[in-house]
Amino acid sequence: MNLPNSTEGNWSRRFAKATGREIRGERLRDLTDTCGRTPKRELDNIHIGAGQRMKRRLYFALLLFFGAIALMASTSSVRAEAPEVLKVEPPGWWAGHSINPVRVLIRGRNLSNARVEIRGEGLRVGAVTPNSTGTCLFVDVEISRLAKPGNRRLRITTGTESTEANFEILNLLARAGRFQGFSTDDVIYLIMTDRFSDGDPSNNDPPGSKGLYDRSKPRYYHGGDFEGIIEHLPYLKDLGVTAIWLTPWYDNVNHLNEREQYPDQPNGPRRRITDYHGYGAVDFYGVEEHFGTLAKLRELVDKAHQIGLKVIQDQVANHTGPYHPWVNDPPTPTWFNGTAQKHLANVWQTWSVRDPHSTPQVQRETLDGWFVDILPDLNQNDPEVARYEIQNTLWWIGVTGIDAIRQDTFQYVPRTFWRDWMAAIKREYPKVNVVGEVLDGDVAHTSFFQGGRARYDGVDDALDTLFDFPLMYPLRRAFAAGKDIRELPRILASDPLYPNANVLVPLIGNHDLKRFMNEPSATIEGLKMAQTLIMTMRGTPQLYYGDEIAMQGGDDPDNRRDFPGGFPADGINAFTTRNEKQRSVFDHQKLLGQLRAEFEPLRRGNLLNLFATEHQYVYARNTAKDSVVVAFNNDTKPASAEFNVAETKLANGATLKDRLGSVPDVQVRNERIKFELPAHSSAILVRK
Known part of the structure; x- marks a missing residue:
């Protein structure tokens, strides 16, 4: 049945007003037929009087009205299902890279049944x-x-709707002076960025994260940033770093x-905190705005390289922060070990990981457990998680030019x-090396995680080196508490348990331990003796x-105090002016750095x-x-000390000079040397 032109135009205008679309001629008549669900040829055979025609017109008007509503609903539904992109990870990659194709994770909404095309040359999809929820x-x-x-x-594209996102082919950084590794x-x-120096006060309280800056609160941001580190690179160079x-x-x-609350002081009330320390990531491809931008980070790396300083990135593969978007919307069902509502709490039975007698269930409580029952534990047994983390590591190396990696919580x-x-x-950066954190004082346990040797499970994890925590604990007991110093050579006697103990990283302390000077009886x-030991010991x-x-x-957070002089309101500046005690320790450390650089045997x-x-x-x-x-x-x-030096390169008659100034010159006689050391002192004897 054909509608009168006036009726057709009337409903065409109503439809256009309701839907934002104009339908004319045959399309509108076809729509009328479809909505009326009555074949035209049957209606044409019906004799209709004037009153009946009016009723029929009203009938079809109602049908058109409800049809328009149905189309509006359909249009609205299509629009609601339009794809939306929130994040592209990685945001770019390189031509000629060892990983090709690169697996790009697109996070957003309404991505089920999506088609992906690339606008631009040199790329192919x-x-x-998609994941099951259409969000990735x-x-x-x-x-x-x-x-x-x-x-x-x-x-x-999904259906008739589409959106676009950027993906960049990145410039390759020149390899000279970058990707060097350490030795x-x-x-x-070690610098805790937030606590070292505030070089740019404008990022102390960024617009997107206001209210987290307060230097009076030990678990808030204090203002340290990349610019502050750049300003003090010469200080570090002068120190011998x-x-x-x-x-x-x-x-x-x-x-x-809100999920992690701790007291500011021991036994004090629990308070909400910030993640100023950096270990609660919500974006593994983003830079914390309190520290600066990616451009400023690259400037820091470049300026460090220009004066001969290498840069080591602290990476965290074990977990995310509790507020990462993945926690409520994981890209795969097995992205995490458990969920926020149901997961294992870490029981810290780390020995089970290296124990051939442990059951898989016992090992899971350490490998799969969530730190402090809060930090979501990433499941590297999910191939997508593994690939994501591998690409993330390579992306950071490639875009910044860093030289090495410190990997957090390695044993978990x-x-x-x-x-x-x-x-x-x-494969991509042969010289870049990795030091892993295994915070344990047992050599048998720690050594298990250094690469170079397949263990009971047939796995060689290939890790380059480890922090020497087993040496740090007796070092503190000896030089802070006055305990038996022979505990040091006893620990060193276990060096053969490591595939290569000569590349370990000895230390006095770090950001997870109270400082040496807070040990009982520390002086x-x-x-200074502890400094002498780590600066002359095997390793880095x-x-x-x-x-x-x-x-x-x-203890944390008191061990992360602001460096005096690194912040505008500081009344003193230890970067340039030091009191007698500070000067004594600084000068000693600086001299040790000079001696280490001068004498190859110390390195x-x-x-x-x-x-x-x-x-x-x-x-x-x-x-x-x-x-x-x-x-x-x-x-x-x-x-006094007297001992044989026959196994050294010090020949009879050689004169040795103590470069620390603790003892007079010493002469080798009958393959022996003898001297007297002052109380609480150290000496470095070199051929005169």
Whole structure:
């Protein structure tokens, strides 16, 4: 049946007003037929009087009205299902990379049944896999080796609706002076970015995360940033540092952390905190705005390299922060080990990981448990998680030019993942190395995690090196508490348990432990002896910011006090002006750095124990051509030491000079040397 022109025009206008679309002619008549559900040929055969025609017109008007509503609902539904992109990870990649195609994780809404196309040359889309909730797409993007750097557009289409997101072909950074790794020639300096120096007050209270800055509160942001570190690179160079390790710079939550509450002081009321420390990531590709921008971070790395300093990134593969968007919307059902509502709490039975007698269920309580029952534990046994984390590591190396990685909570992640992760790093950046955190004083346990040897499970995790916590604890007991110094060579006797103990990272302390000067009975003299030990011991020494000026600090967060002089309101500036105690420790540390750089045996020599009593300890560092002797007297009174040096390169008649100034010149006689050390002192004897 044909509607009169006036009726057709009337309903066409109503439909256009209701839906924003105009329908004319045959389309409107077809719609009328469809909505009326009465064949035209049947209606044409019916004799209709005037009244009946009016009723029929009203009837079809109602049908058109409800049909328009149905179309409006359908249109609204289509619009509601339009795809939306919230995040593209990684946001870019390189042509000619060892990983190709790169697996791109697109997070958003309404992504089920999405099609992905690329606008721009040099890229091709492979597999596209949505998750079950339509909030994530895994997209394989293949990049031609000839693809030129620059932006491309990903077009995501569902039904008739589409949206676009940016994806960049990144510029390759020149390899010269970057991606260098660290070695025993280096001295590492740990910086907690928020507590070192405030070089840019404008980012102290950023618009997107206001209210988290308050220097009077130990668990709030205090203003330290990348610019502050840049300003004090010359200070670090003067101290003898050659590599800086920065705590994580991932973007953290922009509000107070309600789920983790701790007292500011022991036994005080529990308070909400911020994630100023960087270990509560909500965006693994973002930079914490309190610290600066990605551009400022790259400037920091470049300026460090320009004066001969390497940069070590602190990465966290084990967990996210409690507010990461994945927690409530994981990209895959097995992205985490459990959910926020149902998961294992970590029981800290770390020995079970290396125990061939442990059951898988017991090991899971450590490997899969959530730290403090709060931090979501990533499941590296999920192939998508493993690939995401491998790509994330390589992205950070490639976009910043860093030289090495410190990996947090290493022992809580499956070693099969570390094996694959390390292999991916070495394929692309052969010199970049990794130091893992295994916070344990047991050599048998710690050594299990160094690479170079397959263990009972047949896995070699390939980790380059570890922090030497087993040496740190007796070091503190000896030099802070005055305990038997022979505990040090006893620990060193277990070095063969490591695949390579010569590359370990000895330390006095870090940001997870109370400072040396807060140990009972700690003294300036004891701290200086501890400095001498780690700067002359096998491996690569690691300093903690502020220890060079004898900073104090108890348990977390007191061990993370602001560096004096790094903040505009500070009344003193230890970067330039130091009191007598600070100057004594600083000058000693600086001299040790100079001696380490000057004498190859202190960096590369084999360690040979020469003499040990309850309070005295002497060892040599030997190379093929030279030897340096290092001696300690931990007694409260002067003490003599006499010992054989036949296994060193020190010939009879050689005269040795103590470069620390503790003892007069010493001569080798009958392959022996003898000298007296003052109380609580150390000596470094070199050929005169």
